[in-house]
Amino acid sequence: VTLPPRLRRISTSLATSRISGTNLLVSDAGYRGAVVRLAGEFKQFVYEICCVEAGAAVPLARLASDVGQRGLAGLDFAAGMPGTVGGALVMNAGAHDSVIGDLLTEALILDEKLKLHSFAAEDLGLSYRKSNITSGFVVCRVKLRLSQGEKEIQERKCGQYLRFRRERQPHQPNAGSIFKNPPHDSAGRLIEAAGLKGRRVGGAMISDLHANFIVHCGNASAADVRYLLEMAREEVARQFGVNLELEIRLLGY
Template sequence: MDIYRRLMKEMEGEIRRDEPMSAHTWLGVGGPADLFVSPRDRDELARGVAILAEEGIPFLVIGNGSNVVVRDKGIRGAVLTLTRALNTFAIDGRIIRAGAGMGLSRLIDSSLDHSLRGLEFAAGIPGTVGGAVKVNAGSHGGEIGGSIRSVDLMDASGETFARRAEDLGFSYRTSLISRDWIILEAEIELEEGDGEEGRRRIAELLGERRRTQPTGRSAGCIFRNPKGAAAGMLIDRAGLKGLRVGGARVSERHANFILTEPGASADDVIDLITQVREQVERRSGVELELEVEIVGQD
């Protein structure tokens, strides 16, 4: 029995073959995944991971594809999406347990519904709770790692375990969460406060984003800010706003964003990233580090 037929037999979630990843990334680029698996719930996720491990099939976990570039040749093995299986929310006083597949914007909104504050800084950051925790997403002086108490995880064989926040090494746009671990759920501690005041603060932050960041297809910021500087400023100083490769171009409004047009390819995006890094290093001596993740077959 091949792996597709086995997954179809033993799981009730959605299983697809040769799924174009361009349909699952914010940039709208990327070739097909051999298998695309959307488990129904946490137990089925564990079963699917165990099956893939038994069959020796590598897998990649994605949230809603907001911070990833999938190469044009696609992904060999399986892609697991968690937005169905782990879209959970529970609250006990000031403590929230949020599933990794929950949208970050929904988490913020739900916390304010319960008069809990502390996540307003993340308003407008795309992605899911799991993705935000993995990279310690942040903005406006705040980082999600500062509110995390613990994280439930699953290893590549389907076994689950927990780690306390102090063991996860949260720092600027990174953590010690292994690429081989699947984030299942985060325990988050917030402060009691005025939910409506929080919503007014969010409106201010979103207004600022609309004024300073582009609309259109993008993956958010492409590069991490180097110490003491802003990546967008360095790109702008290198005269790269509007630089284009095929259907991808550097935003004229915010130089740390790359926008894609219909017909763009992952090669366009990756070639443009390479040109920007080379020219910024030549101009300023700074080697920019990626904030997005490039995955798939070379």
């Protein structure tokens, strides 16, 4: 994995890795720290034979679309997925029984002391919506292993996944899936079964399309969202004995 020449300009004040604000709830009181947005070389990607090397700031959905248009297979599950490549690796993002970690061959990561490290997938503790990439570490570039497919088939698969996402997930502003799915069940089903689908507090509402999303209906505060997610977690635990684990991350709390 090659190193962008601007990398050394990143400040030591970097404290946390986030997916362009997706999967993130920031306190109404704000966050005491620096927010750095990667750009330039971090938004570029290049191909080798059945591999793509991408900067951390490349939008994941854009990369998935480009990969499919080239007839390469492997990243179609990410069609329409929000966030960036770097943040997706931190969360080991995925859908349709696939995750980005399955494709990873190498990741270039900056530590708190501005030292670069090259990691293989097995070094990163990748599991369901989780990695061992901790606060203070920043994903800079990744190399993903793809396979040769047929352009028509890959474009069709990307289109199918994109339609699936549009039909089954809310269109209103939201932070993504609130909870991780528990083993052999789904958080959305449990929240709906608890009678909370469509429940509203202030300007936030548990989506009436998919109960594992909390949507912004106008003038929502972080406190409104936090209240609803805690309500959902408590009711699911009370009614079904299942402790839901957050998929979104809280910042400033």
